[in-house]
Amino acid sequence: MKTHSLWLGSLRQPVRKLMISFITLTVVMFGVILVSNLFSEEFLGVHEMIRPEGRPMVGIMLFLLAGTMLTSSIYLSDTVESIEGHPQGFFDILSLVVSRAAMILTALTVLVMFYEVVLRYLFSAPTLWANELSLWMASFIFLFAGQYAMQQRSHIRIYVIYDLMPRWMQKAADVLSCFLIIFFAFALVWGNYADALRRFTRMETFGTAWDPPIPGIVKPAILIIIVLVAIQAVSNLIADWNKAPESHSPMDDIDQEEIEQIRRTLEK
């Protein structure tokens, strides 16, 4: 991982310190909750974690978790891997930040599943929340991954004819593509705004024992992220406007850096 800063500049070290303090405080708070569960009358489990009303400890814990996610995502977005290319568009940084959040969530999903399987299989004591928590996190992994893929331009496209076109026609095709994406985002919001708003204001829940507000959160999130994706598409169009005509081959999809790394692993 390269150490030079991508966009935080002189803020990099402060953000790093903030991230470390958030992580430390989160761990401490987790410990405090565990200990207080042993002695206090009131038990704070995952069930209580999404119901902060009247439970100041839960409120603090959620705040710390959010702070950890945010600062880690921002800090980690300050460096890019070689496969990611250098961001050029005006909207790229935001997409990178959400991609980092999605990467952290992917790792967390694995841990949650592991916890569930261990509890269920070794201790015959399955949790009520692990499946739904994975589902909740995964919906954000998918949405953020979509935005990230847009920023990375890693789409499945067919270039056979596109590559034959002169540059002005390619540009025209790109503009049309971009316009159609915006139209899709527009249509999606048009058809669902009321529904999403209703579910959000009611904080519609999943209707299970743990009962997380998955529809209440994910439905509006879909609309918001589709709009962000459309903005990212415009950003890409502007950033790519003056690029020379490109020709594509499936070779482009192969990541030489990755192969170098595998080679090094094999030679160890």
Add this chain to the structure above:
Amino acid sequence: MEFLELFSWMKVSDVATLSIVLLIGMFILLAIGMPLGFASAFLAVAVIVMKFGPEISFRNFGSGPLSVLAQAVYRQMTNYVLISIPLFIFMAALLERSGIARDMYNSLNMWLSRTRGGIAIVTSLMAVIMAAMSGIIGGEVVLLGLIALPQMLRLGYNQNLAIGTICASGSLGTMIPPSIVLIFYGLVTETSIKALFTASFLPGFILAGLIMLYIFIRTRINPSLAPLPEAAPDDPEGLEKGLRFIGFVAKFALYVMSVVLLRTVLLTITGQNNPEILDEPLRWGMVSDLPFQIGFVVAMVVIMRFLVGKERTAEGWEMGRGLVAPIIVIGVVLGSIYMGITGITEAAGMGVIAVFVLGVIRREMSFEVVWDALVRTLKSTGTIIWVTIGAAALAAAYTLAGGPTYVANMIVAADLPTMGIILTMMVIFLIMGMFMDWVGIVLLIMPVFLPIVLKLPVEELGYFGATLEPRQVAIWFGVVFCMNMQVSFLSPPFGPAAFYLKSVAPAHITLTQIFRGFLPFICLQLIALSLLVVWPELVTLLLD
């Protein structure tokens, strides 16, 4: 809304015109280089507007028939099985960066070094084992290309044979469970993924067997294609090697059974396997299983000590050690699914944990390796997710417009021969596979094709063997589709396996040469495919 009335011509009353407009629209948008996911997403809007007319679609802000689209997207975003996709990709990315594959190759090579065509067969075997660990291709071809290709070329193997073996075997990743292609097929068609996995075992092994048989026969007919390496001085000979192999297997079985035995003992001590508190007996965990488990352990010890000998067992273990890690990973992933411990998604999660823990034991894991794997995972997930979103929206819109039913009825009413329709579909899959990624085909074409197949008279499917049961048709078709996609990984001009191999092969090997090397292997794949088509029972033999 007078403005909208200007567009009222957009409303299309009959499904036929709508379908044709959709098809032409898709062709045009893909031709101008629009990403597949967005093209589908936009066409989904277009289908809704054509079906209901712009006036109804855009009359009230915030609601209307367009809400179908976000509903479809929401269903995919909260689909529990879909989570297995990033997890399987994550697992494969971690696996790539560990030396597990290299050690496995060395172990397999030790056992088979004196066999003619040995390295080629080792490559295929290794590909099968890797295919059972993870469900994606790409990484597999790269690994085999880096490990096995230099060896084969150095020994003077025929270049075409070497190339074809690596790529054809490396593509098996999506044929042998777990397979990301079958997961998507199951998602789209709402077929049981576990049943799909079970059904694809046999066809997968048939294809792998064909590849190995081909190597075996060709190198017997023409030994110059695969020269034997010089015998290493301390390399044990035939029977001795066999004994060591038995020693290795016995020792490994001993370890596995000891773990199972330990679990049974623990369960007995804690009283968790008390038959009175259980609804159904725990598999391999009841008190009544103890005598067998203890007997098995004793038998293995006897084999190791007296049949094989202590020293040979130790040598055998040393030779075979590289196989242990892959078998553990396979055990965790497929074991989780088939022992009924977890579903597909959690099995993928457990696979990630298994690879990670093995990597930590082998001192190969670090924050950088895991982070790098996560970046790659998210990038691949994002690519697939766009097609999923677009295709889900399009399929929902087109179904609402009555498209699939219309097409199915039209084809069934045309009274064409059943196998003729199936063959046409196969040809369409093969041609589309040449230009399009499998994920696009499964998401866009399956919602149209499968309803047709399900409406065909079931007794006319295939020529040999017992008739399928109606509920097995979707499973059979999924496996057939999966086999079709095997061809697409190798078929020119865009077969991805060729490009993966090109990126790791010596510079003098050109793409044309690579594709030429594929030809016999594509024929093998087509043979396997025709077997499945004419003899559907093959798919259902392992299903209960």
